Amino acid sequence: MSKNKYLLPIIMxxxxxxxxxxxxGLLDVLNKHxxxxxxxxxxxxxxxxxxxxGAYFLIALPAGYLMNRYGYKTGIILGLLxxxxxxxxxxxxxxxxxxxxxLLALFILASGLTCxxxxxxxxxxxxxxxxxxxxRLNVSxxxxxxxxxxxxxxxSFLFFGDSQSNxxxxxxxxxxxxxxxxxxxxxxxxxxxxxxxxxxxxxxLLQQGSRVGKPxxxxxxxxxxxxxxxxxxxxxxxxxxxxxxxxxxxGVGISNAKxxxxxxxxxxxxxxGRFVGTVAMRYxxxxxxxxxxxxxxxxxxxxxVLNQAWISVYALLAIFFFMSIMFPTIFxxxxxxxxxxxxxxxxxxxxxxxxxxxxxxxxxxxxxHYATSIAFLIPMACFVVVFMYGLKGYQVKNENExxxxxxxxxxxx
Numbered sequence: 001m002s003k004n005k006y007l008l009p010i011i012m013x014x015x016x017x018x019x020x021x022x023x024x025g026l027l028d029v030l031n032k033h034x035x036x037x038x039x040x041x042x043x044x045x046x047x048x049x050x051x052x053x054g055a056y057f058l059i060a061l062p063a064g065y066l067m068n069r070y071g072y073k074t075g076i077i078l079g080l081l082x083x084x085x086x087x088x089x090x091x092x093x094x095x096x097x098x099x100x101x102x103l104l105a106l107f108i109l110a111s112g113l114t115c116x117x118x119x120x121x122x123x124x125x126x127x128x129x130x131x132x133x134x135x136r137l138n139v140s141x142x143x144x145x146x147x148x149x150x151x152x153x154x155x156s157f158l159f160f161g162d163s164q165s166n167x168x169x170x171x172x173x174x175x176x177x178x179x180x181x182x183x184x185x186x187x188x189x190x191x192x193x194x195x196x197x198x199x200x201x202x203x204x205l206l207q208q209g210s211r212v213g214k215p216x217x218x219x220x221x222x223x224x225x226x227x228x229x230x231x232x233x234x235x236x237x238x239x240x241x242x243x244x245x246x247x248x249x250x251g252v253g254i255s256n257a258k259x260x261x262x263x264x265x266x267x268x269x270x271x272x273g274r275f276v277g278t279v280a281m282r283y284x285x286x287x288x289x290x291x292x293x294x295x296x297x298x299x300x301x302x303x304x305v306l307n308q309a310w311i312s313v314y315a316l317l318a319i320f321f322f323m324s325i326m327f328p329t330i331f332x333x334x335x336x337x338x339x340x341x342x343x344x345x346x347x348x349x350x351x352x353x354x355x356x357x358x359x360x361x362x363x364x365x366x367x368x369h370y371a372t373s374i375a376f377l378i379p380m381a382c383f384v385v386v387f388m389y390g391l392k393g394y395q396v397k398n399e400n401e402x403x404x405x406x407x408x409x410x411x412x413x
């Protein structure tokens with residue numbers, strides 16, 4: 001980030017982190033809202049997460065190939081257009097009061113977010129020195145957290161408000177929120193169309209110091225990173241998806257509206273954790289901080305499973321703080337020194353977000369058949385995987401080797 005030419009692109013890309021954070025912040029409130037307005041079970045409501053994060057699995061590779069051919073900017077513009085289209089589809093879904101149509105709209109919206117994430121996450125890491133990539137990505141992800149906690153604040157007022165127009169039986173507020181989102185996203189897309197962004201080429205990645213000595217899938221820090229990201233996102237999404245249910249089922253007398261407000265508090269802690277973690281990385285190595293945060297979350301999950309009234313609710317809130325740095329840190333560590341594999345590797349990492357589509361459903365089943373608290377055994381196990389990656393799995397091996405393909409890129413340059 002020392003070069004001024006990268007400052008404006010980083011600011012613009014960081015705005016995208018806010019936009020998809022806001023979309024995600026609304027998602028977990030919709031779970032509880034649709035349980036009541038559309039009369040769906042807890043496990044069925046988690047199909048919202050399945051549609052949302054399933055799109056990441058199906059669209060990430062095509063998005064990566066598109067960027068390889070046409071560049072980061074094309075992927076960003078396509079992502080914004082799909083985001084807007086999916087948001088506008090919420091209007092007919094609300095008119096028809098159709099849960100299935102909501103799932104389709106959310107899938108299209110999330111397809112756009114997949115394009116944005118596949119482009120923006122690696123783009124931020126290559127706009128500057130590889131040594132500060134994890135720190136730089138955490139800075140951008142801070143604004144993702146800001147969007148994430150603003151979503152539930154707005155949703156808790158509109159979806160669980162006390163007025164007649166905002167009563168829990170109404171889907172009018174859902175239509176209004178997503179139409180406004182669609183309009184804003186279209187405006188942002190227009191700005192990106194008119195703005196010139198620097199395109200980082202493969203030869204530039206090599207000249208920045210990245211080296212690739214073997215095929216992408218033979219880099220253990222990358223393959224283990226994909227597995228770790230799968231389980232981390234599974235934990236994050238599962239914890240957030242059942243947050244409101246846990247609070248209302250806990251026996252301490254928390255209403256839906258208060259639980260949604262607490263979710264906003266949790267996401268504020270998540271955002272604060274990103275800022276604190278970003279500063280901490282100036283003094284503590286990113287892998288060590290990742291391992292420490294994961295270990296703390298394992299302990300907190302045990303407290304949540306034990307269901308000790310408000311103590312467990314506070315532990316649930318604290319989990320968000322210590323999840324904060326995990327996604328960007330795992331992402332940056334996984335693509336470190338991958339050279340011309342960076343864009344493709346990013347697609348695989350975004351695909352791993354499918355953990356958020358699959359695992360919360362099983363948490364919903366446990367909540368339906370046993371208790372919501374028992375479901376948190378699953379994220380506890382997921383954090384064990386993150387802890388192991390932070391201890392050792394992140395290590396880059398043979399990073400100074402250069403393949404013939406890379407030599408050709410440098411010679412052509």
